[in-house]
Amino acid sequence: MTNFLQLCFAGLALGALYALVALGFVVIYKATGVINFAQGGLVLLGAYLTYNFRQTWGLPFFLCIPLAMIACALVGAAVERFVLRWMVGQPAFAVIMVTIGLLFVIEQIVTGVWGFDRLNMGDPWGIRAVELGDVVVAVKDIWTVVFAAAVMLAFFLFFRYSNLGVAMRATAFDQEAAIAQGISARRIFALSWAIAGAVATLAGVMLASGGGGVRPDIQYIALLAFPAIILGGLDSPAGAVVGGIIIGLTQTLTAGYQPTHFPELGTGFSAVMPYFVMIVILMVRPYGLFGTKEVRRV
Amino acid sequence: MKRRNLLRLFAVLFTLGLVAAGCGGGDDDDGAGSGDNGELTAAPGFDPVTKEIHLGIISPLTGPVAAIGKPLTAGNEVWFKYINEEKGGIAGEYKVVLHLEDSQYVPQNAVQAYNKIKNDVVMFAQLLGTPSTNAVLPQLKADNIVASPASLDAEWVREPNLLPIGGPYQIQMINAADWLLEEGNGEGKTMCTMIQDDVYGQAGQQGVEFAAKELGFTVKSTARFKAGTPDLTAQVQQLKTAGCQVVFLVSTPTDTGTALGVAARTQFAPQWIGQSPSYIGALASSPLGPYLAANFYVAGEGTEWGDMSVPGMRDMLDRLQAYQPNQPPDYYFAFGYNQANAVTQVLEKAVELGDLSRAGIKKAMEEVGTLTFAGLSGDYKYGTVAEREPPRTSTIFKINPAKPIGIETVKYNFTSDAAKKFEFEAD
Amino acid sequence: MRLRNLNMTLDYADDLKLFRSRQSKASLVALLALGLLLPVIVPDDFWLSVLVYAGIYAIGAIGLNLLTGFTGQVSLGHAFFVAAGSYTAVILGTQHGQPLLVWLPAAAVVGGIIGAIVGPFALRLRGNYLAVISLGLVFLGQHIANNWDSVTGGPGGTTVIAPVKLGPFDFAALELGGRSYTRYQSFFWLTWGLVALALIVSKNIVRSRPGRAMQAVRDRDVAAEVIGVSLARYKVGAFVISSALAAVCGALFGAFQLFVEPDSFGLFLSIQFIAMIIVGGVGTLFGSVIGAVFVGAVPQLVSRYSDSIPFIAQGAGGEGLTVFQLNQIIFGLLIVLFLVLEPRGLAAVWLRLKAYFRAWPFSY
Secondary structure: OHHHHHHHHHHHHHHHHHHHHHHHHHHHHHHHOOOOOOHHHHHHHHHHHHHHHHHHOOOOHHHHHHHHHHHHHHHHHHHHHHOHHHHOOOOHHHHHHHHHHHHHHHHHHHHHHHOOOOEOOOOOOOOOEEEEOOEEEEHHHHHHHHHHHHHHHHHHHHHHHOHHHHHHHHHHHOHHHHHHOOOOHHHHHHHHHHHHHHHHHHHHHHHHOOOOOEOHHHHHHHHHHHHHHHHHOOOOHHHHHHHHHHHHHHHHHHHHHHHHHOHHHOOOHHHHHHHHHHHHHHHHOOOOOOOOOOOOOO | OHHHHHHHHHHHHHHHHHHHHHHHOOOOOOOOOOOOOOOOOOEOOEEOOOOEEEEEEEEOOOOOOHHHHHHHHHHHHHHHHHHHHHOOOEOOOEEEEEEEEEOOOOHHHHHHHHHHHHHHOOEEEEEOOHHHHHHHHHHHHHHOOOEEEOOOOHHHHHOOOEOOOOOOHHHHHHHHHHHHHHOOOOOOOOEEEEEEOOHHHHHHHHHHHHHHHHHOOOEEEEEEEOOOOOOOHHHHHHHHHOOOOEEEEEOOHHHHHHHHHHHHHOOOOOEEEEEHHHOOHHHHHOOOHHHHHHHEEEEEOOOOOOOOOOHHHHHHHHHHHHHOOOOOOOHHHHHHHHHHHHHHHHHHHHHHHOOOOHHHHHHHHHHOOEEOOOOOOOOEEOOOHHHOEOOOOEEEEEEOOOOOOOEEEEEEEEOOHHHHHOOOOOO | OHHHHOOOOOOHHHHHOOOOOHHHHHHHHHHHHHHHHHHHHOOOHHHHHHHHHHHHHHHHHHHHHHHHHHOOOOOOOHHHHHHHHHHHHHHHHHHOOOOHHHHHHHHHHHHHHHHHHHOOHHHHOOHHHHHHHHHHHHHHHHHHHHHOHHHHOHHHOEEOOOOOEEOOEEOOOOEEOOEEOOHHHHHHHHHHHHHHHHHHHHHHHHOOHHHHHHHHHHHOHHHHHHOOOOHHHHHHHHHHHHHHHHHHHHHHHHHHHOEEOHHHHOHHHHHHHHHHHHHHOOOOHHHHHHHHHHHHHHHHHHHHOHHHOOOEOOOOOOOOEOHHHHHHHHHHHHHHHHHHHOOOHHHHHHHHHHHHHHOOOOOO
16 A cells, blocks of 8 residues: 555656646647647756856756746747747648657757766755655655646636636637737747746756756656647646646656556566557547547638 | 660669779788787778777667766776777787777667767677677678677677676676575575566576576466566565565666565565666665665675775776766766776777787687676686686675765675586586 | 650540550660669669669669558558568568579568558548557667567577579579679669569559559548548558568568668658658659669768768868768758658659650740
8 A cells, every 4th residue: 555655646746747748749739739849948048047146156946947947948949930930830740840840959069068967956855754654755756746746827817817828818819810910920839838838947957956966867857748639628727737648648657557456568668658558548539638629610 | 665775774884883883892801910029010990000909888878778887988998098098909919999989778779879980999898788699790790790788698608709797697696596485585485587588687687597496496486577667566466465585676776666666665675686777876866765775685796886895906906096077976877987997997908919900809809818807897717618617606795875886895805616617508 | 646755645545555556665775774784884882782772772662652641540560561571571482592583572572461460540631640560660669679689689690691592593692694793783783673573563453443543542531431442441451462562661671781680670761761752753654763773872962972062071070071971961951842842752853854855845
C-alpha cells in the first residue's frame, strides 16, 4: 500500500509537469491552430535562462523565475512574429515542420551557449523531503503540483474574466468574426506564444531543480507530453491538466508494476505506455476526451 | 521506333560506362609495404618524407556523452603533444597528427566518420562507446585496421583488431563485490543491481552475477532502465520495496544523477557502488554531493587525482599543466592519457619492426609484450589474441567533495581471488 | 509541333506521358551516364558512401512523398517502416543467409503489409492528430526493437550480413570485365539502380488513375469521396506503397552499413525524411531525390570543410560550436527557410530556372 501511495504521488508530480508543458501546447493550438513542436525548446531555454540569472548573475531564485518567464515569453512572441506569421494559412503539416526546424535551432543555440554538462540550478529545494505518514514526498514535487495548480487557476481566470482572454477565446472560436469585432488577431497570436514561453519556463525550472540539474535532455519532456494533450484534446486547457495527470499516473504505475507482473512486455514499457493509451483513446474518440470535434465542410 | 532508339542509346552509354569503369577500378594494393632493412615505407596514414604518423579519433564531442568524450580526447591530445614536443615524436622522429571526428555517440555517425578518415590514418587511437565500437568492428576487420576502444567491455579482449586497455567492467564489479564483503561491511546485506538496459549494463550485471556465484550471495532485485529516461522514480521505488541495502549501479553520469536524485528525495539510502563510467566529478559538487559522500562508492582503476606518491600521476599533472592548463581534473582525461600511451607503445614497436602498414600494426600488437602505465592503470599483457591478459586490478574510491574530482582512494590497486577466476571468452 | 517541346500541356495525353519532352529524355540519359561513370571518376570511399546513403534515403523519401506529397497524409512514422525493412533483412539475410532477390523483395512485402495494417488509422484521424499518432508509432517501434533481442540485438544493435549477390554480380565487390571494384563503387550502382527503379514505378503510379485519385484525396478528401474515389482504397494504398519503399530503404541501409541499432530508427530519422521532401519539393518525385542528396550531403560537406569555417571548435577543448551543432542549426534553418520562402522546394527552383532559360532571352 505504501508502495502504491508512493508511486501515486510520484505520478501526480510527473503529471503536474506534463500538465505544465501541455498547457503551453494548448494555448498556442487554441489561438493559432498550430501544434508547436518547438515547445521542448522553450522548456530548455527557460531552464537555462533561470540557471543563468541564478548562478551566473547571482539573483535570488524566486526573482529568477519571473525574469526567465518574461524573457522566454519575449522569445516566444518574437518567434511568432518573425517566423510563424509567414506561415498563416499554410497547411498544418508545413507549420508543424517549421516548429520542428525551430526546435533544432533553439536546441543548438542553447547547447552552444551553455554546453552539454549537467549544471546545478541553485534552487532552494535541493533533495529535501517531508514525510507524510509512510510516504516520503520531495519538497520540489510539492512545489511542482502547486505551480501547476496556480497556472491552471490563472488560465481559468484569464480566459474567463480578462478582456484579452475573452478576445483569445473569440479568435479561437471564429477568427474572421473576431477580427470583424475589432480584435487584433496578430496581437492574440503573439500573446499565445508569449504565454506558452512563460509556462514552458516553469516546466523547465521544475524539471531541472531538486538535484536533477539543467541539461539538454529535459526538452524530451515535450515529446512525452504529446499523449497528454491528445488525451485531453488539443484545445482544452482543463483537458491538458487531466490528460497530464492521467498520463503521469499511468506511466509511474506501469513502471512500478509492469516489470514484476507483466515482464513479457519488455523493459522500458512505461516509456511507451502513454503512447499506447493515446492510440487506444484516439481510436475511440478521434478528438480526445475534451477536444472540439472539427466540422468538415466540402 | 522511338522507344527502340532510346534503348539503343542506353546500351551505348552503358557500354561506354563499363569501358570507363574498367579504366578506373581495380586499385587493389593499399600502397602499404614493409621496409627491408628498417627503412620505413609509406602506408595509409604514414608518409616517410614528412615523417608524420596520422591517427584517427572517433569520439562524442557533442551530445549527452560529450561530458566523457571531450576530456577523454583531451587526454589523448595531451599525451601526443608531450610525445611530439618532448620526445621528438614516436620513436623520436615521427610526429603524431590527430584526426578528430565527432560521433555524438551515434553508431551510424561513427561508421560514417570511420569511412571518412580510414584511408588517412595508420590506426584509430580512440573509438568511444560500446555501440559505436560494435558498429565499426565488422569494417575494422574487413579493412584490417586496428582501433583502441575507449570502453572496458570484456568482449574486446579477444578481438584481434582492437587494442583495449584497463580492467574490463566485469572485473570492476567482481572486485567491488569482493571488497564489500571483505572490508566494506557488506556481509549479509541485501544485494541488488540497477543497470542500463544494454550491452554496457549487461557487462556489469555479468560481473555481479559471477561474483555472487563465487562469493556466495544472491542478487535480490535488478532494476533496468533505458539510458536518458527523465524519471526513474519507479525503478528506485522497486529497489526500495525490495529492501535493497547494497545497489551495484551500472549507468552513465546523467542517469546516475537522475537515479540518485530520486533516491535522495525519497530518503532511500543503500550503499551504492558505481561502475567507473557512472561517476563524474560534477556530481560531487551538485546538491547531491552530501548524499554521495555518505552512500556512494566508485569501482575504478588507478589512483585519485593529485596522488603524488604514484609517479605516473606526477608526470601526468606536469604534462597537463604544460599542454592544456585549462583542462579541469577529470577521470576520463586520465583514461585518454593512458590510452594514448598504449597506442604509442604499439606504434614504437611497429617502427622497431619496420612496418607501419595495417598488417604491421597488428603484428606489433602481438609482439609488444606487456603495456605499462606507471601506476595509472593495470599492466596489460599482449600477445596473440588468445594470450592477451587484461589487468584484473581495481581501485575503490569514496566520494569526498573536497578532493579534485571528488573521489578519494579507499583501497588502491587490488585483485580479488574471484576476479582471477573470471574467464575472457573468445568470440 | 514545335510548341510541344515547351513547358505547355496541350491535351490530356500530354499529362499521361512518362517523358514530356525531348529535353527531359536527353537530360535523363545524361543523368544515367553520370550515374554509371561517377563511381569511376570519384573512387573515393568517403564521397561514395555519402552518395550511397543519399541514394538509400532517396528511396524512402520517394515513398514518403507518395504518401504526404501526393496523398496528403502527414506521417511522422516513416522511421518505423524503415526499421521493419532493416529487421527483415536481418532475419532473412543474416540469420537465414537468403540472397538479395529474397530479402529485398521480402522487405518490401513486409513493409507493405505493415502499411496496410497501419493505413486504416488514417481513415479515422486527420491532420494534426494523424501526425501525433504516427509519432506514437515510432516510439512503439523502438520499444519493440529494444526488446526483441533475438533479431534486433536489443539496444546494443546487431550486425547485418545480408548477401548482396545478384546472379553473377556480387555487389559487395563487383567484378566486371576482369576489373574489380570496391564495395562502395558496387553499392553505388546497386543503390542508384534501385532509385531509378523506384522512380519509374512511382512515376507510373502518379501519372495514371491511382495517382490522380491520390491527389484528389490530398486536395479535398470529402470532395474526392463524393465524386467516387474510394478513400479507404487510396489512403491505405498510399500507406502500403510508401511503407514498402521505406522498408526497401531500411533493408539496404542495414546491408550497406552492416550494423543497425534501435536508436537509428528514432523520431530524428522520420524528421529527416520530411526535411528531404520539403527541401526537394513536396509533391514531386524528382524532388525527393534532390532533397535526399541535399540533406545527406550538406552535413558531410560542412564537416569536411569545417577547418575553414569560422567559430567552429577545433580539437576537444576548443571554444565555439562543434560541427554537429552547426549542422543541426543548418538543418533546422533549411526546413524553416524552405517552408517560408520556397514551399515547393528545390524542384520548383529548378523548374523556374529551366523555364527562364527556355524562353531566353525573353524574361517570361
